[in-house]
Amino acid sequence: AQKVTQAQTEISVVEKEDVTLDCVYETRDTTYYLFWYKQPPSGELVFLIRRNSFDEQNEISGRYSWNFQKSTSSFNFTITASQVVDSAVYFCALSDWRTSGSRLTFGEGTQLTVNP
Amino acid sequence: GAGVSQSPSNKVTEKGKDVELRCDPISGHTALYWYRQSLGQGLEFLIYFQGNSAPDKSGLPSDRFSAERTGGSVSTLTIQRTQQEDSAVYLCASSFTGTEQYFGPGTRLTVT
Numbered sequence: 001a002q003k004v005t006q007a008q009t010e011i012s013v014v015e016k017e018d019v020t021l022d023c024v025y026e027t028r029d030t031t032y033y034l035f036w037y038k039q040p041p042s043g044e045l046v047f048l049i050r051r052n053s054f055d056e057q058n059e060i061s062g063r064y065s066w067n068f069q070k071s072t073s074s075f076n077f078t079i080t081a082s083q084v085v086d087s088a089v090y091f092c093a094l095s096d097w098r099t100s101g102s103r104l105t106f107g108e109g110t111q112l113t114v115n116p
Numbered sequence: 117g118a119g120v121s122q123s124p125s126n127k128v129t130e131k132g133k134d135v136e137l138r139c140d141p142i143s144g145h146t147a148l149y150w151y152r153q154s155l156g157q158g159l160e161f162l163i164y165f166q167g168n169s170a171p172d173k174s175g176l177p178s179d180r181f182s183a184e185r186t187g188g189s190v191s192t193l194t195i196q197r198t199q200q201e202d203s204a205v206y207l208c209a210s211s212f213t214g215t216e217q218y219f220g221p222g223t224r225l226t227v228t
Contacts, residue, residue, distance in 0.1 A: 037219075044219060044220070047216050047218060102164070103175070104149075
């Protein structure tokens, strides 16, 4: 069965610090997708990124970057020069088409607090 | 364009009553999903509709839960004989087939 583990329940940093959120996943499929979502205090889940299992290139989008390593089944998310507006719960999720269609299996989430 | 919308935003109901939650997906999205977010269980999948195919109901926690999607668009999640453990935020998402899902603001259900 598929599983996503976000071992960090809460992280607190000071503004401008870099922070990395860890995500480890389990799946038997060779074809799957990984996602990160942000849930700010307003509650709505905001899509950040989708990666497929055949593309291990790291991705950068502004202050956000993602490191996908199949060898360690990890898909970590780094925020560079964090800002107060980055404070939110961040969820990593997995979709493995063959065994579960396109439903998402979520990790437990990491609560990030960025202090001024 | 408009995102996923859900109604009501909040619902308080008495134990034993039936409730209906509504989801309007993004126009053109073929897939629609329901998830539930609660303190003890995190984010969990409930049901998935794809086009005209039979829905994947494997995440529904009991037969008190049902959902339908009319005309390939709007969906209604119905919970019969609500229990206190049904209290949660119910999230709807939509997508094109096999792509990222976009979520609505959710319906917060409180069963008293």
